[in-house]
Amino acid sequence: xxxxxxSRSEDFRxxxxxxxxxxxxxxxxxxxxxxxHENIDLEVLRQVRQKARAEGLWCLQMPIELGGQGLPVVGxxxxxxxxxxxxxxxxxxxxxxxxxxxxxxxxxxxTEAQKQRWLKPIMDGEVRSSFAMTExxxxxxxxxxxxxxxxxxxxxxxxxxxxxxxxxxxxxxxHFILIARTSDDSRKGLTAFMFHRDDPGWEIVRRIxxxxxxxxxxxxxxxxxxxxxxxxxxx
Ligand SMILES: Cc1cc2nc3c(=O)[nH]c(=O)nc-3n(C[C@H](O)[C@H](O)[C@H](O)COP(=O)(O)OP(=O)(O)OC[C@H]3O[C@@H](n4cnc5c(N)ncnc54)[C@H](O)[C@@H]3O)c2cc1C
Numbered sequence: 453x454x455x456x457x458x459s460r461s462e463d464f465r466x467x468x469x470x471x472x473x474x475x476x477x478x479x480x481x482x483x484x485x486x487x488x489h490e491n492i493d494l495e496v497l498r499q500v501r502q503k504a505r506a507e508g509l510w511c512l513q514m515p516i517e518l519g520g521q522g523l524p525v526v527g528x529x530x531x532x533x534x535x536x537x538x539x540x541x542x543x544x545x546x547x548x549x550x551x552x553x554x555x556x557x558x559x560x561x562x563t564e565a566q567k568q569r570w571l572k573p574i575m576d577g578e579v580r581s582s583f584a585m586t587e588x589x590x591x592x593x594x595x596x597x598x599x600x601x602x603x604x605x606x607x608x609x610x611x612x613x614x615x616x617x618x619x620x621x622x623x624x625x626x627h628f629i630l631i632a633r634t635s636d637d638s639r640k641g642l643t644a645f646m647f648h649r650d651d652p653g654w655e656i657v658r659r660i661x662x663x664x665x666x667x668x669x670x671x672x673x674x675x676x677x678x679x680x681x682x683x684x685x686x687x
Pocket of ligand 1: 592617
């Protein structure tokens with residue numbers, strides 16, 4: 453594998469480095485820039501995101517045709533490293549988990565309609581997202597094949613029963629990717645659903661405390677066991 457950076461990636465790396473040093477290091481020194489969970493305050497984030505976006509330092513990981521900068525994986529690795537010199541970095545450039553992985557998945561396998569509805573608002577910085585896979589023991593963790601959450605069809609809806617935990621960002625997310633079992637097929641038995649926080653049939657049981665700074669929306673325990681969730685399947 454060739455690990456050398458192409459000139460465009462190197463240019464972005466240097467610009468990210470300069471932005472982190474010029475804009476984010478000073479912010480880290482300002483106690484009023486923090487929220488109650490030791491993360492960047494949401495209003496401060498909104499303002500500094502605007503600056504990053506105005507400089508073209510936004511969604512570097514996403515394809516150009518979707519509105520990103522289309523950096524290759526090796527180029528992104530170098531840019532992630534620069535972003536992460538600041539605890540505020542990744543979220544400022546719209547490259548933080550779980551939005552980052554969710555955007556990449558939606559960009560790669562979403563239909564055009566799904567990209568418009570579910571991906572674009574995340575890329576535009578209008579909403580945040582979550583990825584809901586992990587379950588309390590003896591459910592899915594390192595091995596998603598142990599998935600206990602089930603999804604069964606009921607007319608044009610899906611009924612989801614399950615219990616998830618450590619779901620990053622769930623307290624503020626609007627767009628969720630939910631992994632559930634749709635059959636006992638050991639290779640194709642899991643399905644990814646899209647759902648919106650306003651869909652019925654789920655609840656946040658609690659926000660699980662962690663040591664140190666927390667992502668916006670925390671790491672939550674969720675329950676899906678009440679009624680039908682009208683969801684959209686990822687292909
Ligand atoms: C801060 C934080 C944020 C998270 N955010 C999310 C999120 O947004 N969405 C989400 O879905 N999940 C999230 N997770 C959950 C995370 O993905 C899981 O903790 C992880 O996948 C491990 O699963 P587990 O905790 O069930 O541990 P387990 O799978 O029970 O593993 C426990 C231990 O056993 C080992 N082990 C497991 N299986 C095997 C095996 N077959 N062979 C040998 N060793 C094995 C593991 O290496 C580990 O040491 C988050 C977790 C944390 C701590």
